[in-house]
Amino acid sequence: MSDFVQSLRLWFAPQRIRDEGETPDYRFSLANERTFLAWIRTALALVGGGFAVDQFLPDLRWGVRVGLALALLAAGVLCALRAVNHWVRCERAMRRGEDLPGSRFPAVLSLVVAVVAVAMVVVVLFGWAGR
Amino acid sequence: MTEAAAGIDARDPGLQPERTRLAWRRTTLSCTVVAVLAVKLAVSDEITAVGITGLALSALVWIGFLAVAHRRIRSLSPARPQPLSHRAALLAAFCTIALAVFGAALIW
Numbered sequence: 108m109s110d111f112v113q114s115l116r117l118w119f120a121p122q123r124i125r126d127e128g129e130t131p132d133y134r135f136s137l138a139n140e141r142t143f144l145a146w147i148r149t150a151l152a153l154v155g156g157g158f159a160v161d162q163f164l165p166d167l168r169w170g171v172r173v174g175l176a177l178a179l180l181a182a183g184v185l186c187a188l189r190a191v192n193h194w195v196r197c198e199r200a201m202r203r204g205e206d207l208p209g210s211r212f213p214a215v216l217s218l219v220v221a222v223v224a225v226a227m228v229v230v231v232l233f234g235w236a237g238r
Numbered sequence: 239m240t241e242a243a244a245g246i247d248a249r250d251p252g253l254q255p256e257r258t259r260l261a262w263r264r265t266t267l268s269c270t271v272v273a274v275l276a277v278k279l280a281v282s283d284e285i286t287a288v289g290i291t292g293l294a295l296s297a298l299v300w301i302g303f304l305a306v307a308h309r310r311i312r313s314l315s316p317a318r319p320q321p322l323s324h325r326a327a328l329l330a331a332f333c334t335i336a337l338a339v340f341g342a343a344l345i346w
Contacts, residue, residue, distance in 0.1 A: 121324040133319060134254045136321035137255065137319070140322045141261045144262060144265045144330075150334045150338075151272050151337075155275055161279065177345065180345075184338045
């Protein structure tokens with residue numbers, strides 16, 4: 108937890124990162140930036156998926172529809188926050204010349220997406236459609 | 239030969255700045271799609287005060303993202319561009335989260 112608070116402080120203290128180590132090759136920074144953008148797109152896709160569930164499955168029961176939509180929106184928010192966090196940590200690791208940070212987030216996210224997908228298939232196929 | 243060496247020195251043969259620019263463009267397009275979906279969510283059946291507020295806020299967030307992406311794309315034009323600023327990264331993430339929050343409020 109203190110780890111998280113520490114990296115949270117790094118988000119708003121770019122100077123502290125710039126003071127550390129030495130500036131990496133600009134190509135590495137750009138690659139890190141593209142990875143960040145790919146995660147932001149993933150977050151946007153999850154948010155869009157949440158909107159789509161609400162818009163295009165109107166026959167679902169209110170609770171199921173809102174539950175699925177909010178789960179996807181929450182996943183999108185988490186993904187965006189994690190994108191910034193991972194970008195900052197990679198940036199710092201590259202300046203210090205350390206290994207890039209590992210992460211369990213991709214595994215967790217793919218499990219969540221798989222669970223939501225299976226739930227949606229079940230809901231649509233077996234038509235828990237009463238309103 | 240020397241010309242080729244000078245060219246490599248001036249511009250990365252791996253086209254990293256170009257790829258990064260295109261990544262920003264792709265992300266802007268994703269943001270546009272999500273903003274359009276948010277607007278559809280806000281003004282689907284009838285026009286209400288909540289719907290108009292959602293529409294205005296979504297449009298504002300979209301313009302904000304557009305501005306961030308545009309500034310970053312412009313700053314990638316030198317041969318050796320500066321790394322992404324913290325402010326731009328936080329703003330991009332903030333726009334995503336804001337769209338999710340507006341959507342959640344409208345869905346709820």
